[in-house]
Amino acid sequence: MTTSNNGTGDVDPAVRAELARLRDSIDNIDAAVVHMLAERFKCTQQVGHLKAAHQLPPADPAREAHQIARLxxxxxxxxxxxAFAEKLLNFIIAxxxxxxxxxxDNKNSDNKNSDNKNSDNKNSVQQQQSQP
Amino acid sequence: MTTSNNGTGDVDPAVRAELARLRDSIDNIDAAVVHMLAERFKCTQQVGHLKAAHQLPPADPAREAHQIARLxxxxxxxxxxxAFAEKLLNFIIAxxxxxxxxxxDNKNSDNKNSDNKNSDNKNSVQQQQSQP
Structure with missing residues (x-):
C-alpha cells in the first residue's frame, strides 16, 4: 500500500478498501450493541417498575459499585x-x-390522579346522595 | 407480591428474587457489550494505524453523520x-x-526520533569519515 492522500479524500484504493472492510465490522458491532442495549433497557424498565411498585430507591450505590468492579x-x-468501560457503564446507569x-414520578402522579378520582367519586356520591 | 420495603433493604423475598433474575440478565448483557466493544476498539485501532500511516484526519464528520443516522x-x-443511541455513539466516537x-502523535514522534537517529547516523558517519 502506498500513501497517496492529499488531504481532500484522494486515498489509495487499497487503503480505501481496507478502511471499508474495518468500517463494515464496526457497523456490524454497533448494530449488535444497539440490540443488546435495547434488551438491557427492557430489563431495566422492568426493574424500574418493580422498584416503583415497592418503593425502592431508583439508584442503588452498592449494586453499581459491584457492577463497575466486575465490568x-x-x-x-x-x-x-x-477506565473507558467504567465511564461507559456510568453513562448507561445515569x-x-x-x-x-x-x-x-409517573406512578406517583397516577396514584394522585386515582386518589383525586376516588375523592371525585366520593364527592359525586355525596352529591348524588345529597340530591333529592 | 406484596410491598414490604421499609427503605432499609427489607424487601419481600419474591421481589428480591425477581430483581436478582433481571439483574443477572443485565450482567450477562453488560459482559456481551464489553466484549463487543473490545472487538470494536480492535477495529478502530487498526483504522487509527491506517489513518496515521496515510495522513488521513483522525475524525471523519461525513462517516460519523452516516453512522449516527443509521444507528x-x-x-x-x-x-x-x-436520542440515547446517538449520545452513546458520540461518547464512543469521542x-x-x-x-x-x-x-x-506517537507515529509523528517515532518519525522525529527516526529522523534524529538518521541525522545522528549521518553525523556519526561524517565523524568516522573525518577521522583518520
Missing part, C-alpha cells in the same frame, strides 16, 4: 481500557436512573 | 430511545478519536 475486570481480560425516576 | 434507525426499530490522535 472493569471483564474489560481488562478483553483488553478494553477499564440514563437508567433517569428512566427509573420518570417511572416512579 | 438512530436501528435503535428505533429495536425500541431503544434513538474515545476513538482520542485513540486515533494518540496513535498519530
Amino acid at each position: 472493569r475486570r471483564l474489560a481488562e481480560n478483553a483488553k478494553l481500557d477499564p 440514563e437508567v436512573i433517569r428512566h427509573h425516576e420518570s417511572i416512579a | 438512530r434507525r436501528l435503535a428505533e426499530n429495536a425500541k431503544l430511545d434513538p 474515545e476513538v478519536i482520542r485513540h486515533h490522535e494518540s496513535i498519530a
Whole structure:
C-alpha cells in the first residue's frame, strides 16, 4: 500500500478498501450493541417498575459499585481500557436512573390522579346522595 | 407480591428474587457489550494505524453523520430511545478519536526520533569519515 492522500479524500484504493472492510465490522458491532442495549433497557424498565411498585430507591450505590468492579475486570481480560468501560457503564446507569425516576414520578402522579378520582367519586356520591 | 420495603433493604423475598433474575440478565448483557466493544476498539485501532500511516484526519464528520443516522434507525426499530443511541455513539466516537490522535502523535514522534537517529547516523558517519 502506498500513501497517496492529499488531504481532500484522494486515498489509495487499497487503503480505501481496507478502511471499508474495518468500517463494515464496526457497523456490524454497533448494530449488535444497539440490540443488546435495547434488551438491557427492557430489563431495566422492568426493574424500574418493580422498584416503583415497592418503593425502592431508583439508584442503588452498592449494586453499581459491584457492577463497575466486575465490568472493569471483564474489560481488562478483553483488553478494553477499564477506565473507558467504567465511564461507559456510568453513562448507561445515569440514563437508567433517569428512566427509573420518570417511572416512579409517573406512578406517583397516577396514584394522585386515582386518589383525586376516588375523592371525585366520593364527592359525586355525596352529591348524588345529597340530591333529592 | 406484596410491598414490604421499609427503605432499609427489607424487601419481600419474591421481589428480591425477581430483581436478582433481571439483574443477572443485565450482567450477562453488560459482559456481551464489553466484549463487543473490545472487538470494536480492535477495529478502530487498526483504522487509527491506517489513518496515521496515510495522513488521513483522525475524525471523519461525513462517516460519523452516516453512522449516527443509521444507528438512530436501528435503535428505533429495536425500541431503544434513538436520542440515547446517538449520545452513546458520540461518547464512543469521542474515545476513538482520542485513540486515533494518540496513535498519530506517537507515529509523528517515532518519525522525529527516526529522523534524529538518521541525522545522528549521518553525523556519526561524517565523524568516522573525518577521522583518520
